Amino acid sequence: MTIDKGNILSIIKGRRSIRAYKDTPIPHELIEKILETGQWAPSPSNVQSWRFIVVKEPAGLRTLKDLSPGFPRKAAAAIVVCSNTREMEPFDAVLAAEEAAMAVENMMLMAYSLGLGTCPVVSFSRAGISALLEIPDHILPIILVALGSPDERPAPPSRKPLLQVTSWEKYNGQ
Ligand SMILES: Cc1cc2nc3c(=O)[nH]c(=O)nc-3n(C[C@H](O)[C@H](O)[C@H](O)COP(=O)(O)O)c2cc1C
Numbered sequence: 034m035t036i037d038k039g040n041i042l043s044i045i046k047g048r049r050s051i052r053a054y055k056d057t058p059i060p061h062e063l064i065e066k067i068l069e070t071g072q073w074a075p076s077p078s079n080v081q082s083w084r085f086i087v088v089k090e091p092a093g094l095r096t097l098k099d100l101s102p103g104f105p106r107k108a109a110a111a112i113v114v115c116s117n118t119r120e121m122e123p124f125d126a127v128l129a130a131e132e133a134a135m136a137v138e139n140m141m142l143m144a145y146s147l148g149l150g151t152c153p154v155v156s157f158s159r160a161g162i163s164a165l166l167e168i169p170d171h172i173l174p175i176i177l178v179a180l181g182s183p184d185e186r187p188a189p190p191s192r193k194p195l196l197q198v199t200s201w202e203k204y205n206g207q
Pocket of ligand 1: 151154156
């Protein structure tokens with residue numbers, strides 16, 4: 034198997050958090066492709082506690098946006114990434130967020146490679162989203178992903194120099 038490393042790097046570096054979207058609906062098949070990459074993320078003991086709820090019907094999506102101050106108003110869909118806390122119970126609770134984050138990054142990279150924009154959102158009312166989507170108590174919403182056809186090309190926000198965030202062998206940073 035050959036791996037196109039150059040392409041992976043350009044996809045990783047090219048993805049941006051998109052907050053401006055066109056009024057274009059996203060085909061169901063593309064959303065399924067994106068979800069599939071979430072499912073192929075690493076998972077602690079392969080527990081796969083993640084649950085994905087896609088919201089794209091206008092009424093539900095509007096209310097979801099009202100409950101999520103950080104959510105881009107014009108995004109065409111939301112993927113609500115949750116964890117089944119019963120499945121996560123044998124593990125440290127922090128693993129639910131770590132697992133979800135890995136699934137989210139996979140999905141955002143896949144969306145970008147399909148020409149779509151995404152934005153991860155953590156500022157939302159957990160109780161409000163749970164009530165809206167009829168999520169039972171043992172399913173914990175962790176992060177929302179806004180999805181849509183991008184209407185902006187933001188400049189890449191700067192990254193700290195690699196040397197500032199990296200140590201070799203022993204910690205020697207700030
Ligand atoms: C865990 C997490 C939560 C975030 N929450 C929000 C959010 O609520 N609203 C938002 O507009 N962006 C949010 N972002 C996006 C960041 O602002 C963005 O990733 C960062 O500025 C770097 O920009 P880039 O994603 O274009 O590289 C979040 C990112 C992460 C990783």
